[in-house]
Amino acid sequence: MNLFIKAIKDGIIKGIKTAFMLLKIVLPVYAVVVLIKYSPIMPFLQNLFSPAMKFFHLPGNGVVPLITGMFTDEYSTIAVMSTFNFTTAEITTIAMFVLVAHSMPVEAAIAQKIGLSAVKFSIFRIFSAIGVGILMGWIGGLIL
Amino acid sequence: MSASAGFIIHEIFFGCISTMLNMLKILIPLMIIVEILMVYNVMEKVADRMQFIAGLLGMKKQSIFPLLVGVVMGVTYGAGTLIQINRQTPIPKKDFALIGIFMFLCHGVIETAFIFGVAGANIIAITVGRLFIATVVTAIAARLPIIKKMEQE
Numbered sequence: 001m002n003l004f005i006k007a008i009k010d011g012i013i014k015g016i017k018t019a020f021m022l023l024k025i026v027l028p029v030y031a032v033v034v035l036i037k038y039s040p041i042m043p044f045l046q047n048l049f050s051p052a053m054k055f056f057h058l059p060g061n062g063v064v065p066l067i068t069g070m071f072t073d074e075y076s077t078i079a080v081m082s083t084f085n086f087t088t089a090e091i092t093t094i095a096m097f098v099l100v101a102h103s104m105p106v107e108a109a110i111a112q113k114i115g116l117s118a119v120k121f122s123i124f125r126i127f128s129a130i131g132v133g134i135l136m137g138w139i140g141g142l143i144l
Numbered sequence: 145m146s147a148s149a150g151f152i153i154h155e156i157f158f159g160c161i162s163t164m165l166n167m168l169k170i171l172i173p174l175m176i177i178v179e180i181l182m183v184y185n186v187m188e189k190v191a192d193r194m195q196f197i198a199g200l201l202g203m204k205k206q207s208i209f210p211l212l213v214g215v216v217m218g219v220t221y222g223a224g225t226l227i228q229i230n231r232q233t234p235i236p237k238k239d240f241a242l243i244g245i246f247m248f249l250c251h252g253v254i255e256t257a258f259i260f261g262v263a264g265a266n267i268i269a270i271t272v273g274r275l276f277i278a279t280v281v282t283a284i285a286a287r288l289p290i291i292k293k294m295e296q297e
Contacts, residue, residue, distance in 0.1 A: 007180045007182070011173075015173070015175035019168050023167065034152060078263045088264055096270055100249055136273065140269070
């Protein structure tokens with residue numbers, strides 16, 4: 001029983017610590033993304049990538065959470081995603097893409113640490129993410 | 145700019161507060177679950193029952209535990225466990241590559257189900273879908289000549 005209480009106590013402390021560690025990263029990203037959203041950069045990115053978003057059955061601004069997610073993490077993706085209005089099917093597609101390819105810089109470093117090639121794994125993840133995104137966009141359109 | 149400065153500051157301020165509250169709401173229960181799983185060695189017991197998967201994924205039996213930790217809790221935990229287990233019972237290079245493939249395609253399933261569920265994604269699709277894709281890709285990779293060759297090294 002002591003172990004159980006200790007686990008709950010440690011869990012609360014770790015949860016708060018992790019939240020604040022992540023917030024230091026997420027909040028600036030959130031602010032920058034809101035600014036980008038209302039700046040001329042956004043239409044430019046949209047025009048550049050929105051044709052590609054069709055493969056994923058996403059609207060043109062779906063590219064913003066995808067790119068943010070690849071460089072940062074799932075939490076920033078969600079912060080970014082909540083600034084737009086996506087449908088359940090679109091959110092699920094974005095989630096699948098980002099969950100396969102996210103935090104690339106950090107996780108490539110972890111891959112290197114366990115003795116795998118960071119470059120090979122990054123390329124592998126990007127191609128997998130594109131494949132999964134296309135698949136999910138197609139299935140999501142059918143069932144969700 | 146297509147909106148006024150006041151409007152943008154307003155959106156940043158309230159967006160940040162709601163993001164902060166959402167993260168605390170998710171991370172505290174999540175970390176409690178992770179701690180309980182750790183304290184009662186739940187992961188080890190589950191890994192013992194999942195040995196049949198080792199054959200399907202072309203791995204040694206001891207590779208299942210670090211894989212399971214990575215998939216359930218996250219890449220950082222998985223990598224840490226992998227390094228630790230490798231010290232006790234050496235894991236072949238081939239299994240490192242296979243664990244990498246599976247783990248980088250699909251990891252932290254509890255955490256991501258929580259946070260993307262709150263964000264409005266279909267939890268079953270993102271959890272079961274990812275597990276299925278990662279299993280298929282890893283099972284195929286284990287049978288490719290490039291990966292098989294690593295066994296002899």
